[in-house]
Amino acid sequence: MEFPILGTEPLAVELANTLYGDGEDFLRTRAWVDEWFAQVGQPAVDAARARALRDSTHRLFTAAVEGATPDRVDVEVVNGFTTPTRLELDWSADGPVARHRDSATGGAAVLARIAACAIELLVGPDALRRCTAPGCSMFxxxxxxxxxxxxxxxxxxxxxxxxxxRRRRQEVSP
Ligand SMILES: [Zn+2]
Structure with missing residues (x-):
């Protein structure tokens, strides 16, 4: 399966891009969801929840690039996916390291990380864009x-x- 994966973007952006062009849904079957998450190197997730997070993230990103205010529901949906993380200290021969330990595990942890990534992109420096090429709508x-x-x-x-x-315009003008 060839998915619209850029391979260079944060996971929240890659997930939003599974809704492509005029709404072609690259997560429309359970098998596609499994394959997409495998291709981006993540464990399997609940397909319906992945689609719900994707839909809201896509609408929030659209609002952000268009300078619009999104529906409150989409804000709540994304907030519903984040889970508390705990800061923990680990100390090995290489010295002390801080680790963020997620209270969720497996697929839920993956979706929580994507939701957190989406939030950071929305509030971060104004860098989220949408491709301006004809027929493309990738973030x-x-x-x-x-x-x-x-x-x-x-x-x-x-x-x-x-x-x-430009050339066509030049040809039609006298
Ligand atoms: Zn493009």
């Missing part, structure tokens, strides 16, 4: 100020489309 975190596309091939397609639009 990405802008890692340099001029980046407008989710990946280089979208950048190429977008530049090409602009070029042809």
């Amino acid at each position: 990405f975190v802008r890692d340099h100020p001029r980046r407008r596309w989710c990946n280089p091939s979208c950048g190429h397609r977008d530049r090409q489309a602009r070029y042809y639009r």
Whole structure:
């Protein structure tokens, strides 16, 4: 199965991108959910819960890139996925290390981490963007100020489309 996975983005962004284009749902079956989580290197999760978190994250990210205020329900849904984490000290021969221990385990812990990641992206520096290439709607975190596309091939397609639009305009004008 070929999923719209960029491979460079935080997991919350990759999850939101499973709702692609005009709403094509790459998590629409249980088998696809299992395969998607395996491809991003995570343990299996509850499919219905994964879709619920994905749908709300997608709407919150959309609101963020459009500068809109989202439905309160989506905020509550994402909050419902986070779980308390405890800070613990570990001390080995290499010295002291701090660890965040999640109160959830397995699939629930994965979804909790994705929800926390989504929250951090929404309140963090203004870097969440949506690809501007024709037909693409993927979210990405802008890692340099001029980046407008989710990946280089979208950048190429977008530049090409602009070029042809300009040429057509020149051809029709006298
Ligand atoms: Zn794109």
